[in-house]
Amino acid sequence: MLSVPSGTSRGSHFFQPIPIFTAAILFRAVLLIYGHYQDQNSALKYTDIDYYVFTDAAKYVARGQSPYERDTYRYTPLLAWLLIPTVWNGLWFDFGKVLFAASDILAGGLIYRMLKRTYKMQTVPALKYASIWLLNPMVAQISTRGSSEGVLAFMVMALLWACLSRQWALAGIMLGVSVHFKIYPFIYAAAIIWWLDDKHSGSPHAIVSSVTVMDQVRNFINVPRLRVTIWSLFTFSVLNIWMFKIYGEPFLKHTFFYHLVRTDHRHNFSVYNMLLYLKASPASSSSLHLESLAFLPQLVLTLLVVPLKLAKSDLPSCMLVQTFIFVTFNKVCTSQYFLWYMVFLPFYLPRSRLMREPRLGISALVLWILGQALWLQAA
Helix, strand or coil, rough: CCCCCCCCCCCCCCCCHHHHHHHHHHHHHHHHHHHHHHHHCCCCCCCCCCHHHHHHHHHHHHHCCHHHCCCCCCCHHHHHHHCHHHHCCCCCCCCCHHHHHHHHHHHHHHHHHHHHHHCCCHHHHHHHHHHHHHHHHHHHHHHHHHCCHHHHHHHHHHHHHHCCCCCCCHHHHHHHHHHCCCCCCHHHHHHHHHHCHHHHHHHCCCCCCCCCCHHHHHHHCHHHHHHHHHHHHHHHHHHHHHHHHHHHHHHHHHHHCCHHHCCCCCCCCCHHHHHHHHHHHHCCCCCHHHHCCCCCHHHHHHHHHHHHHHHCCHHHHHHHHHHHHHHHHCCCCCCCHHHHHCHHHHHHHHHHHHHHCHHHHHHHHHHHHHHHHHHHCCC
């Protein structure tokens, strides 16, 4: 559990729920309005190109067609379904942006709730750490530009809240929905299952002396682990069978299989970026496909090493490290991917050296931002 000072501090009137959440809403509203202005008056558009892909797919769905009629739509049909209001008489085009921004605010609300109730923080420190997400310019900009990462952040925070609240059926459902929506949350299954021992699950069961392998298996299996596993597999299977029945093979191809072979060196922060760039050259004659091995460090570290080492000591920090490693070693990594692990920072930072030593924390933040700026300028 986190350990932070319990007292309030001077100037804490702003760090109350109504001012913080009002500021988060107004911040995003201002960005939405500014986005309209920039789109209409600048050659450099504020709206993310992916948002046009989403809304075009929604148009196909609204006409009873497949969202995969839209080239480069590589997502679950559920996303296109959610954005059907964007095609209503042209009046609701920004509905998706509002939905994404509202989702990341709801994610911030769950962060605040967990810090208060599970980690026993008082209001002021809980809101200060939740504001790392709620008032983060990068988070707000990405959502209001039309990226769907806010929806995913809400799903992942709902998953974490369900685990910490011992709502095992809900945890399994949110895990299944999250993995259907975007593949990578499957890594959390390993951490959650390992974390769910008798201590954390609150469901002690009879322990058999570990003489044989089967004894160890029986000791490992408990009701919460079974519930999370069954509900997650059931939810994931139902959604996939449903979408496959409607859209057939294109659903599997574009939602899942495409991401296994995807290579994209444009604005890519991946450690494999230069390798992919060289491989994309027509002059490249190499028969080696080293980029195909990118999944090995991801899977070994996120599914085995990190959960075994960290999950039982602190589940949110374990999920943070898992996500950071997954993003770092992914073949494709754009700015939106950083939100995948940033959402866990409010749980990690309270006892981190980055907060105890402000000079170290500020230096790390400046270098992180500067590194992105220099890389994007070169890209």
